[in-house]
Amino acid sequence: MVFDPQDNIFLLAGPVKIHPRVLKAMNTPSLGHRSPEFTEVNKELRELTQYLFQTKNDVAILTGSGTAGMDAAMANLLNKGEKALTINGGKFGERMGQLAKLYGECIELTYPWGSPPDLGQIEEVLSKEDIKVVAFTHNETSTGLTNPLPEISKICQKHGALLVVDGITSVGGIDVPVDKLKIDICITGSQKCIAAPAGLALLSVSEKALEAMHEKKTYYLNLKKHVEKLRDGQTPYTPSVHLHLALLEALRILKEEGLENRIKRTAKIAEACRAAAEAMNLELLPDKKYASNTVTAIKYPKGIEDKDIRGFIKKEFGIILAGSQAPHKGEFFRIGHMGLVQFREILAAFGALEVAFAKAGWKFEKGSAVATIEEHMLKSI
């Protein structure tokens, strides 16, 4: 059967499945972005985004991808001669480093894909160097690894550096208490744990970050301007009204479930995925201690090819998983289980994976992955 965009099981590491209520919210023929009606939308978004980020800070909403959000954070904070410390353990940590190098100076700590950073090394750099910004990707989507945010925050506070966290695939799925961890800028994207369409970047911005920003450097990505305008329920430039309406509905759904509940549910599903992989004699890419609760990355055993697994289950069963990105293309696959993903989808995905791996000649006890998930389902009630 050919893949049907309207009817499938969709488990990418973002974009993710969108609730019909959210799609319905976009079914609006017209609404002016300077109208009182849209100001009300922005006001409700302010409350809901502060709830999402667990913060009293301002939260800017930019029409653009998560990368636009990362760009805005780094462009406004860094100038030539100012140093950032970044952690490169995957594609998005690498991107943070590229941004730091573009706008300022960068000390980049590099680790193999799937390995956590060395906290001692971070501490050492911050002791020796004058670091203005520590910027890293909390949940490394490309490798399924969650970096130790509370520990890095502690080191950062000790040395007085600004803390910029790419929480694009963590905020709303893994606990990211912005105020408690004193995160100066935390970035997320609409199409990940929030489960809205792609196209909006959300940034919580502390007073300290606002004060440290450079004037007259950016225009569209001028974070200070975005923050100031949103305080009046406005945006400096035309926002994507339809995406804002979708975001609003997705955040309402998140609040109905409760942030804490969603984080717990996401964790339980992740645990089941990891156990199911183990039952199939498959290895996770990251150290299990650091394995992400929103994305599970599973290595292909030698001789098993991506097209025989991912390609096969897309084509035959209409189930979409994520592959691995360059320079590790074809080495592992990823299951996104953030946002609205439930046990039922994971059950179907592992059933299909069992069929595909068995067909490809991989040895494991048939039915074991699905049985493992069933056990977790029963425990979760």
Next chain:
Amino acid sequence: MVFDPQDNIFLLAGPVKIHPRVLKAMNTPSLGHRSPEFTEVNKELRELTQYLFQTKNDVAILTGSGTAGMDAAMANLLNKGEKALTINGGKFGERMGQLAKLYGECIELTYPWGSPPDLGQIEEVLSKEDIKVVAFTHNETSTGLTNPLPEISKICQKHGALLVVDGITSVGGIDVPVDKLKIDICITGSQKCIAAPAGLALLSVSEKALEAMHEKKTYYLNLKKHVEKLRDGQTPYTPSVHLHLALLEALRILKEEGLENRIKRTAKIAEACRAAAEAMNLELLPDKKYASNTVTAIKYPKGIEDKDIRGFIKKEFGIILAGSQAPHKGEFFRIGHMGLVQFREILAAFGALEVAFAKAGWKFEKGSAVATIEEHMLKSI
């Protein structure tokens, strides 16, 4: 009656009314931006955007507002020490100047709102100064004035300067033949004459512009990267898949009507609006010779207040018109008639305007505006 976002006559100067087919195209629960299905979307978008801009040049599509597009053009082309000539005759021409000043040097020619630029003055600056970029807003949305693009293009070609045109409220509604007029970068927005939701900036980019761009300056707004990726049906960062699907459907609708037909229809409606205003003894803001075919700006006579006209017809009749922006707030109002706007909406709007102006004590022959539009309707068949 309270304003209903789902049921009204919507005549802003963008965003504009969206066709149900376009809204339906967004009703898709999930589609990966690296999927073969989305690559096909990008390929069809490439053909349709080249049709829209009347060009063989690459057309980049950025997730962001029209201002993001203007920013991308100027940030990539201008460095300190390089000069741009800009035309400030309204809010958006002013914005182009702000961008030029931010990234390079700027010679800004300023004219009162509603007045066209002095072509002799442009010629003089280009003769005397080393200008890298001439950048201006083709259709000044804030004043309802269309700047003389073919004439400015001619001067520009004579002196070998790069030509950057903000065509945000002209492309798709007023003739902007990019290749014929040798426009190096032409920018438009999704929510204007194309009649899709806001959130995408479209930029046609010439080879000459690509060669003149600075390396290692921008990240998210790196136009060269966007152009190169789109040649393979890809985007460098996560695009707003849903907005791309909406744009695709809106461009299909535009092509079904035919670009030339849409431009002609838009012109006929604009002509009727201008004649109807005259019938009500109202004055246009711009010189009639330069009056825009996509936005009609009409001055309030002394003593007539914005709230008694625009506020009244929104509240009582569910018809939305645009006001005027700072520093000319309350001095005039604007009727957007781009995209899918037809005679029927203009008819309703002028009927309501007759009621409002009469109630506010303005003297004119009752029924004359609507009768004028009816004459134009008959002529248009």
